[in-house]
Amino acid sequence: MALDRWIALIILGIALAYGYAAFFTMDQLLPPFMQRNPIWPSTFPKVLAVLSILTSLVILLGLEKPSSEAKTPDIDYRRLGDYNIGQAALLLGLMVAYALLLRPAGFLLSTAGFLTVGAMILGERKLWILIPVAALATGIVWYLVEGVLGIFLRPLPFFLG
């Protein structure tokens, strides 16, 4: 089964869960006076659930055949190993680490670290250029966000203030 049909299967699962919530759980909480309304909070979700279940079935069962003139995709997922999938995964991991560290470690340290480590994951080794560039960029962005846009970002790690 091709990837797009697996995705359709997952979306079908989501749509079923969504539909279950809309049809069977939402209306119980509705106060009696609102039940006289022609529209309930669950009305629109119910319509969406039915439509999306139908559409995902159309894709899943392959009712709509893809056009014969297959265009070359940007990335062929059948040959994922040929691409730099490891680098991409590491960078995504780095983004998660950044999200978790932003508050405790402060903006300056985590951003400079993010830029440096990110470039190193991509294969940059000239640290004597990289670290000053990252530090300078961090400083500029911090100035822009804090000074110009006026949004507070804790600059330093938690133990420094």
Next chain:
Amino acid sequence: MLEGLMIGLSTAFSVTNILMVIGGCLIGTFIGMLPGLGPMSIIAIMIPVAITLGDPSAALILLAGVYYGAIFGGSTSSILLNAPGVAGTVASSFDGYPMARAGMAGKALTIAAISSFMGGTVGAILLMVFAPMLSTVALLFHSAEYFALMVVGLSAIAAFAGTGNVAKALMMTLLGLMMATVGEGALFNMPRFTMGLMDLQSGLSFITLAMAMFALPEAIFLVMNPGRSAQGGENGGKITGLRITGQEARKIAPVIGRQSIQGFFIGVLPGAGATIASFLGYAVERNIATEEEQKEFGKGSIKGLAAPETANNAACTGSFVPLLTLGIPGSGTTAILLGALIALNVTPGPRLMIDSPHIFWAVIISMYIGNLVLLVLNLPLIPYIAKVLSIPRNYLIPFILFFTLMGSYIGQNNATELLILVGFGICATVLRFADYPLAPLLIGFILGRMLEDNFARSMQLYDGISFILDRPMTLGLLVLAALLVIVPSYRARRARARAAGVADGD
């Protein structure tokens, strides 16, 4: 209209707003030149900045400037590197790149800039004429018609996704609508589909979603496939001979005239947009050119470069018509603009011209200024701006990722938002592997609330579903929406049956 123009002139010609246009165009050109970053990603990254400005007309002027700049920057990298940064400029590389290879890079850029300028300017004039007319009509619409109109818009976007993709585009639209129902709406005083999580109480953030759908997958693709970020090697540095001759100008003038009008009207259609306009413009001009000129197409014809460049800029302007008059975005980019406007407490729609004419007219005037800036300021600067193409990707990619993170953090000031961003970004990348279009999802998400509000209002007014039958226009629009979705797949099915040579029974 004259009165409106005066209001627009006085708003747009304030020092801040002119700086906004110039800054927006420069930033847009700068980033749009980087292969792989389209206008949608750039505008998504710029939204937090625009929202912090606080002034809706300045914000919209800035974002519109970024939009034109991005399209212009995209053509530059198409011409110089054969690496279009934007889908709408792919057709420009057909003839632009051969010209650059033949040592006429400067001339190609000038033609591109002049065509873009003319396309944008004619588009702005047409917008000025048609938008007020359309919004007068739109004032007669009730919520039932609005509901139907949005359904038409959403299904048109799915229908234009191309054969074999209608179901996928529809699926993405529905997914976007479903995501829009998460959180506590204004209509019903209860949280829906939050799964008990406090972070979902106010719904999903549209900036985070825009970043996750466009900027992040692009960056991941750039990492995975280094070939996408082709570097300017051979003739990246030298761009000379920006002048064109009078003879060449006469040759491209009719092309520009035709394509700016055609492009504009294609841009007005929901879902069509700059990409289709540029390809169609190229095809039309090739077909009506004389025999000997046809041979030049694809080998560096100036007509073949002028046509898509004019058409895509005119279409960009055209796509503002449904946004400003109906409040319904027809493309991913205008959907992002709509989201930004709503965040600034401005609801685009037919009332926009009456309630806040200064915003409406300032945007139109800024379109002229923006096009002028691109021609007068950016063109001479191109040789320097093109240096951005030589930034090593090792530096570039971490910065792109950092800006997506920053964009969604500034919007919400919440680190959980960053985890949501990465999560959705991964989902979006997988969806792109499987060739699911992502723009419909975002459009569905942005229109979701409005769609439900209008639906609920008409249900309440008519005490049930009867409004569909009582109002002929609503019914007509809904039938049109259904046809838009069903007809393409039905025709594809029949064409396939015929191609297979198997008679279906008869």
